[in-house]
Amino acid sequence: MKVKxxxxxxxxxxxxxxxxxxLVRVVKNKDGDIxxxxxxxxxxxxxxxxxxxxxxxxAYKAKRFERALSSPISPEVYENLKKELQSE
Known part of the structure; x- marks a missing residue:
């Protein structure tokens, strides 16, 4: 039997x-919404x-999200992402 x-x-x-x-995925769609x-x-x-x-x-301090998603991210978006991660 094969191991998946x-x-x-x-x-x-x-x-x-x-x-x-x-892990939790953070996604940027075609419209630029994160x-x-x-x-x-x-x-x-x-x-x-x-x-x-x-x-x-x-990741926020090292600006890794901006590099990974290839776009600048506003502080408001970071706050929303952090709230969503805390609520999970």
């Missing part, structure tokens, strides 16, 4: 490879971060 391969992605905060299901994608299936450019706030803060 588990897809892994890198967290923007801690820079560790982890299984995709353990939001948290809990299903992991929304169309657009995605980046991944751990569910802990520490990793989110590290």
């Amino acid at each position: 391969k588990i897809p892994e992605r890198m967290c923007l905060g801690c820079q560790e490879m982890k299984p995709k299901k353990e 939001k948290v994608d809990l299903t992991g299936k929304s169309p657009g450019r995605g980046s991944y971060v751990c569910k802990c706030i520490d990793c989110f803060d590290k």
